[in-house]
Amino acid sequence: MPAIDPNPRCTTSTPPPSPTSRSRKPSRRSPTCDLALYAASGALLVDAQAAGTARADVGIDDVLRFIMGVTSAPARSCEQRDRFVRLAVDAVSST
Numbered sequence: 001m002p003a004i005d006p007n008p009r010c011t012t013s014t015p016p017p018s019p020t021s022r023s024r025k026p027s028r029r030s031p032t033c034d035l036a037l038y039a040a041s042g043a044l045l046v047d048a049q050a051a052g053t054a055r056a057d058v059g060i061d062d063v064l065r066f067i068m069g070v071t072s073a074p075a076r077s078c079e080q081r082d083r084f085v086r087l088a089v090d091a092v093s094s095t
Contacts, residue, residue: 037064038060038061038064041060041063041064042060045058045059045060045063049094052094053093053094053095054092054093054094055092055093055094056094058092063092066088066091066092067088070084070085070087070088071084071085
């Protein structure tokens with residue numbers, strides 16, 4: 001079976017993955033990288049919450065884990081990938 005492209009281009013369609021088509025490798029990010037990611041994105045979330053555009057009941061850990069889950073799921077098409085991202089944004093939006 002051919003490898004599944006986790007980031008399909010908008011001109012192609014990707015078949016559904018088989019359960020064994022992808023192997024999970026442990027993250028090699030450094031703790032310093034994680035701290036920087038959480039600090040920078042956390043500041044953006046706080047600003048969005050202060051402006052009333054992001055839900056007040058979510059924290060940056062919730063948002064980052066949700067985004068990581070959404071972006072690591074292989075999409076069958078670019079349209080499906082875009083729908084995943086819109087759902088993630090809608091889930092955090094206060095409107």
